[in-house]
Amino acid sequence: MTKQVRLRGLVTALTVVCVLLMSGMMGSPMAAAATGDGSASDANILYVGRWDKTDASVYRSYWPGAYFRVNFTGTTVQLRLAGAANLYVSIDGRGDVYYPGASGTINLTPAPLAAGVHTLRVASRSESDVLQFQGLILSSGATTQAPAVRSKRLEFIGDSITAGCCALSQGALHDYAWLVGEALNADHTQIAYSGICLQDGVACFAPNNIGMSNQYFKLQTVQYPSSPMWDFTRYQADAVVINLGTNDNTRGISDAALQSTYTTFLQNVRAQHPNAVIFALRTFGGFKVAPTLAAVNARISAGDTKLYYVDTSGWVTPGTSDFSDDLHPSESGHVKIAKLLAPFIAKTARWEAPFSDDFNDGNANGWSVYGGSWAVSGNQLTVAAHPGAKAIPVGVLFSNGTLDADITIGTAGNAGLMFRASRLETGTDAYQGYFAGFEQGQVFLGKADNNWTTIASAAAALAANTAHHVRVVAVGSTLRVYVDDMVTPRITVTDTSYASGTIGVRTYQAAARFDNVTARAFSRFEASLRGYFLRHQNGRGRIDQFLSPAEDAEWRIVPGLANASALSLESVAFPGYFLRHANGELWLAQNDGSALFKADATWWRRPGQANASLSSFESFNFPGSYIRHRNSLLYSEPLSTDLDRSDATFRE
Numbered sequence: 001m002t003k004q005v006r007l008r009g010l011v012t013a014l015t016v017v018c019v020l021l022m023s024g025m026m027g028s029p030m031a032a033a034a035t036g037d038g039s040a041s042d043a044n045i046l047y048v049g050r051w052d053k054t055d056a057s058v059y060r061s062y063w064p065g066a067y068f069r070v071n072f073t074g075t076t077v078q079l080r081l082a083g084a085a086n087l088y089v090s091i092d093g094r095g096d097v098y099y100p101g102a103s104g105t106i107n108l109t110p111a112p113l114a115a116g117v118h119t120l121r122v123a124s125r126s127e128s129d130v131l132q133f134q135g136l137i138l139s140s141g142a143t144t145q146a147p148a149v150r151s152k153r154l155e156f157i158g159d160s161i162t163a164g165c166c167a168l169s170q171g172a173l174h175d176y177a178w179l180v181g182e183a184l185n186a187d188h189t190q191i192a193y194s195g196i197c198l199q200d201g202v203a204c205f206a207p208n209n210i211g212m213s214n215q216y217f218k219l220q221t222v223q224y225p226s227s228p229m230w231d232f233t234r235y236q237a238d239a240v241v242i243n244l245g246t247n248d249n250t251r252g253i254s255d256a257a258l259q260s261t262y263t264t265f266l267q268n269v270r271a272q273h274p275n276a277v278i279f280a281l282r283t284f285g286g287f288k289v290a291p292t293l294a295a296v297n298a299r300i301s302a303g304d305t306k307l308y309y310v311d312t313s314g315w316v317t318p319g320t321s322d323f324s325d326d327l328h329p330s331e332s333g334h335v336k337i338a339k340l341l342a343p344f345i346a347k348t349a350r351w352e353a354p355f356s357d358d359f360n361d362g363n364a365n366g367w368s369v370y371g372g373s374w375a376v377s378g379n380q381l382t383v384a385a386h387p388g389a390k391a392i393p394v395g396v397l398f399s400n401g402t403l404d405a406d407i408t409i410g411t412a413g414n415a416g417l418m419f420r421a422s423r424l425e426t427g428t429d430a431y432q433g434y435f436a437g438f439e440q441g442q443v444f445l446g447k448a449d450n451n452w453t454t455i456a457s458a459a460a461a462l463a464a465n466t467a468h469h470v471r472v473v474a475v476g477s478t479l480r481v482y483v484d485d486m487v488t489p490r491i492t493v494t495d496t497s498y499a500s501g502t503i504g505v506r507t508y509q510a511a512a513r514f515d516n517v518t519a520r521a522f523s524r525f526e527a528s529l530r531g532y533f534l535r536h537q538n539g540r541g542r543i544d545q546f547l548s549p550a551e552d553a554e555w556r557i558v559p560g561l562a563n564a565s566a567l568s569l570e571s572v573a574f575p576g577y578f579l580r581h582a583n584g585e586l587w588l589a590q591n592d593g594s595a596l597f598k599a600d601a602t603w604w605r606r607p608g609q610a611n612a613s614l615s616s617f618e619s620f621n622f623p624g625s626y627i628r629h630r631n632s633l634l635y636s637e638p639l640s641t642d643l644d645r646s647d648a649t650f651r652e
Contacts, residue, residue: 035144036143036144036145037135037143037144038070038072038135038136038137038138038143038144039057039135039136040056040057040058040059040133040134040135041053041056041057041059042070042135042136042144044070044071044144044145044146044147045068045069045070045144046068046069046070046146046147046187047059047061047068048066048067048068048069048153048187048188048189048235049061049063049066049067049155049187049188049189049191049235050062050063050066050189050191050219050230050235051066051068052219052220057134058082058132058133058134059132059133060130060131060132060133061124061130061131062127062130062131062219062220062221062223062224063124063127063189063190063191063192063221064124064125064126064127064129064163064164064171064172064175064190064192064193065123065124065163065164065171065172065173065175065177065178065188065189065190066123066124066131066189067121067122067123067124068121068122068133069119069120069121069147070119070120070136070144070145070146070147071117071118071119071120071144071145071146071147072117072118072120072136072138072142072143072144072145073116073117073118073138073142073143073144073145074113074115074118074138074139074140074141074142075109075112075113075114075115075139075142076107076109076112076113076138076139076142077091077108077109077118077120077136077137077138077139078105078106078107078108078109078136078137079102079105079106079108079122079133079136079137080104080105080106080133080134080135080136080137081102081103081104081105081106081131081132081133081134082132082133082134083103083130083132084101084102084103085101085102085103085124085125085129085130085131085132086098086099086100086101086102086124086125086126086128086129086171087099087102087122087123087124087125087129087131088122088123088124088125088170088173089108089120089121089122089123090119090120090121091108091109091113091118091119091120092113092118092119092425092426092427092430093119093423093424093425093427093430093431093450094430094450095450096123096170096173098125098170105137108120112139116426117145117426119147119425119426120136123172123173124172125164125170125171125172125173126163126164126165126171126172126194127163127192127193127194127221127223148368148424149394150185150186150187151185151186151394151395152184152185152186152187152238152239152351152395153186153187153188153189153235153236153237153238153239154177154180154181154184154186154187154188154189154237154238154239154240154241154345155188155189155191155235155237155239155240155241155273155276156177156180156181156188156189156190156191156192156240156241156242156243157191157192157212157216157240157241157242157243157244157269158177158190158191158192158212158242158243158244159192159193159194159195159196159197159212159243159244159246159247160192160193160194160195160327160328161175161176161192161243161246161284161327161328161329162175162176162177162190162192162243163175163190163192163193163194164177164178164190165194165328166194166324166325166327166328167324167325167328167330167331168331168334169331172190174331174334175190175334176329176334176335176337176338176341177190177192177241178190179334179335179338179342180241180338180341180342180345182422182423182432183338183339183342183422183498183499183500183501184342184345184346184351184397184422184500184501185397185422185424185501185502186238189235189237191212191216193206193212193215193221193222194206195247196210196211196212196215196222196247197211197212197244197247197248197251197253198211198212198213198244198245198247198248198258198261198262198265199211199213199248199251199253199257199258199261200213200214200261202248202251202253203251204247204248204251205247205250205251206222207222207223208222208225210222210225211261212244212265213261213264213265213268215227216265216269217229217230217268217272218230232272232273236273236275236276237273237276238275238276238277238349239276239277239278239279239345239349240269240273240276240277240278240279241278241279241281241341241345242265242266242269242278242279242280242281243281243283243284244262244283245258245262245283245287245288245291245292246283246284246285246287246288246327248287248288249283249287249288250287250327253288255288255290255291256291258288258291258292258295259290259291259292259294259295259298262280262291262292262295263294263295263298263299265295266278266280266295266296266299266304266307267299267302270299270304270307275306276306277306277307277308277345277348277349278304278306278307278308279307279308279309279310279344279345279348280292280295280296280307280308280309280310281310281312281341282309282310282311282312282313283312284312284315284316284329284333284337285318285326285327286313286318292309293309296308296309296531297309300530305530307530308348308530308531309531309545310341310344310531310545311545311546312337312340312341313546313548314546314548315336315337315340315341315548316329316333316336316337321333322336338499339496339499339500340499340548340550342399342499342500343399343400343499343500343550344550346397346399346500347399347521347524347550348531351397352397352398352399352401352521353396353521354518354519354520354521355393355396355503355517355518355519356516356517356518356519357381357393357516357517357518358379358515358516358517359376359379359380359381359515360379362376362379363376364376364381364391366393366394366395367381367391367392367393367394368391368392368393368394369389369390369391370389370390370391370392370424370425370426370427370430370431371386371387371388371389371390371426371427372384372386372388372389372390372391372507373386373389374389374391378513379515380408380513380514380515381505381513381514381515381517382511382512382513382514383507383511383512384511385412385413385507385509385510385511386507386509387428387508387509388427388428388429388430388506388507388508389506389507390418390424390431390504390505390506391504391505391506392418392421392424392502392503392504392505393502393503393504393517396502396503396519397500397501397502398419398420398474398500398501398502398503398519398521399420399474399499399500399501399521399550400474400475400476400521400522400550400551400554400572401473401474401519401520401521401522402471402472402473402474402518402519402520403417403419403471403472403473403474403503403518403519403520404469404470404471404472404516404517404518404519405417405469405470405505405514405515405516405517405518406467406468406469406470406514406515406516407438407467407468407469407470407505407512407513407514407515408465408466408467408468408512408513409438409439409464409465409507409510409511409512409513410464410465410510410511411440411464411465412509412510412511413439413507413508413509413510413511413512414437414438414439414444414507414508414509414510415437415438415439415505415506415507415508415510415512415514416435416436416437416438416470416505416506417435417436417437417470417472417503417504417505417506418431418433418434418435418502418503418504418505418506419433419434419435419436419472419474419501419503419504420433420434420474420498420499420500420501420502421433421434421498421501421502421503421504422498422501422502424502424504427450428452428508429448429449429450429451429452430448430450431448431450432448432449432450432498432501433447433448433498433501433502434446434447434472434474434479434495434497434498435447435448435506436470436472436479436481436491437470437506437508438460438462438468438470438483439510440462440464441459441460441461441462442457442458442459442460443457443458443460443462443481443483443490443491444456444457444458444491445457445479445481445491445493447495447497447498449497455479455493455495456491456493457491458490458491460483460490462483462484467513467515468483468484469482469483469484469486470482470483471483471486473489475522475551475572475573476549476550476551476573477494477495477496478492478493478494479491479492479493479494479495480492503517503519505517522554522555522556522572523554523555523556523557523652524553524554524555524652525555525615525650525651525652526650526651526652527543527629527647527650528610528629528646528647528649528650529543529629531545532544532545532629532632533545533553534553534555534627534629534634534650535552535553536552536571536573536579536587536588537552539587539588539589540585540586540587540588540633540634541579541585541586541587541588541633541634542629542632542633542634543629543632543634544632549573551571551572551573552571552573554572554573555569555570555571555572555579556569556570556571556572557569557570558570560602560603560620561578561591561597561598561599561601561602562595562598562599562601562602562620562621563602563620566602566603566604566605566620567602567603567604567605568601568602568603569601569603571588574588574590576590576591577589577590577591578590578591578597578601579601579627579634580597580600580601581600581619581622581625581635581636582600584625584635584636584637585633585634585635585636586627586633586634586635586636589601599620599621600621602620602621603617603618603619603620603627604617604618604619604620605617606618606626608649608650609626609639609644609645609646609648609649610642610645610646610648610649611649614649614650614651614652615649615650615651615652616645616648616649616650617648617650619636622636624638624639625637625638626638626639626648627648627650628644628647628648629647630647
């Protein structure tokens with residue numbers, strides 16, 4: 001049995017312990033915590049990001065998209081604020097409700113909720129909104145509970161584009177940063193301010209001449225020049241995303257000055273986030289590309305092994321509907337960016353680890369449930385009939401890949417697999433993402449966003465009380481669903497709604513059993529040049545930072561066409577096409593079935609020629625020749641120098 005992800009089990013007590021520990025990391029005054037009463041210092045409330053907790057009666061946050069999460073019992077909840085702010089509130093995962101200029105006591109449930117446990121998330125709209133939280137007022141006898149733990153934390157650093165400024169209907173909550181965090185089921189912060197430059201000491205477009213190279217390390221925004229320093233031990237991110245340079249370009253900061261400042265800034269960010277993966281984005285408008293890339297390369301050369309430049313070329317196009325003006329992406333532009341950036345982060349940070357659980361150990365440790373009565377019985381995960389029970393392995397991320405399970409249901413209801421799912425709550429369709437399932441008479445694929453939309457269905461005679469093998473293969477916008485027959489998909493559709501998220505199992509009014517749940521991402525190979533990946537483009541094999549579409553840099557590792565003990569690399573984007581050598585060059589070509597093609601497309605995996613812990617690929621029919629890159633193109637050649645061996649070494 002394999003469980004690569006073991007973050008928490010089904011026991012509520014473990015969840016509470018995890019959240020209490022996390023709250024301590026974020027600076028909750030544990031000694032003063034009144035757990036369960038909804039006060040600002042209630043340890044059940046999960047504060048995300050930079051919160052000023054020096055006053056135990058009022059917690060304050062100053063940055064756009066700042067939020068807290070908590071669960072509560074009872075049927076009503078009210079919010080108490082010490083000052084006015086524009087807020088968005090989501091209860092039970094439903095759409096955000098806007099409270100402009102909210103102040104004092106705000107009734108969040110004018111229509112009482114059903115009795116039970118509910119979720120609450122309160123977020124600020126922009127950097128102009130200081131969220132001054134005094135506590136919650138709950139119905140009689142009700143208490144707060146710890147919210148579900150998210151396994152990752154993201155921090156975004158930027159200007160107005162990252163703050164959600166300009167033509168976005170929900171401000172920071174419709175910004176690419178917020179969308180990426182939610183897609184990856186991560187908690188997230190937006191340390192961003194409209195008009196700010198990276199360069200310090202320059203009269204940019206913000207209220208003063210303080211640059212993000214200075215203010216990032218403070219508790220408050222540039223509206224507070226005397227802000228105290230931020231204690232980074234209270235919030236350690238797993239990944240940091242930087243998008244700066246647009247305003248520096250407009251203000252005429254020289255490339256040399258920006259490169260120097262950016263290099264130092266990356267060094268200082270690394271000092272505060274020693275274990276995070278850091279991503280420096282090419283600005284979406286294509287400004288200050290050269291100094292940004294040079295700064296990243298300088299830090300990589302200095303030994304930063306967790307730093308990546310993200311080439312966003314072609315993600316969005318200025319002058320089109322992707323932008324609301326000359327500088328700011330539109331709502332649809334932010335969605336495009338998020339759908340590309342979320343899987344890039346997950347894959348590059350290696351968060352899309354393989355997952356497998358056959359439940360033979362008799363438990364479901366590492367799984368989290370949303371509704372329903374779940375148990376492990378007979379080495380299977382079981383659930384009683386319920387109107388929308390969900391279970392997910394916490395921390396598993398999935399964008400492109402293959403998802404499998406053996407599923408048994410009776411004569412009523414349906415069951416199946418969720419994928420690319422996020423924002424999960426308790427409720428029938430309380431999540432965003434896809435669901436592939438079956439019931440008596442049909443296989444179907446649909447999507448949820450707190451409501452249900454069927455995408456496609458197909459008639460199928462499937463026996464009740466019999467295990468059926470369900471497989472989902474997701475490649476970009478192409479989604480395939482297989483049931484029992486793993487050769488011919490029952491459903492093949494194109495849909496672009498969701499690009500990344502978690503996996504899970506779900507039922508609707510069905511008693512069900514699940515077994516052998518596995519998720520496998522496709523392989524990606526990073527070259528010795530950090531941030532460059534093996535891909536095909538117009539048929540030619542190459543390495544590149546530009547990974548759009550992402551599927552062109554993803555591969556199925558299959559048994560070697562000429563020798564099953566070796567391997568072949570099949571394109572994810574073009575099934576049946578393999579990476580082969582021809583006259584020493586590497587090309588993507590369709591398998592023609594010939595012995596020559598099979599030999600040319602077969603490789604031996606060897607220990608990395610420059611690093612034995614990595615991989616190199618030796619030609620099957622030309623021993624001594626290896627896949628290597630030269631001037632960004634791929635060749636199959638003998639190796640003689642240290643540079644040759646480095647260029648022939650890849651990290652999977």
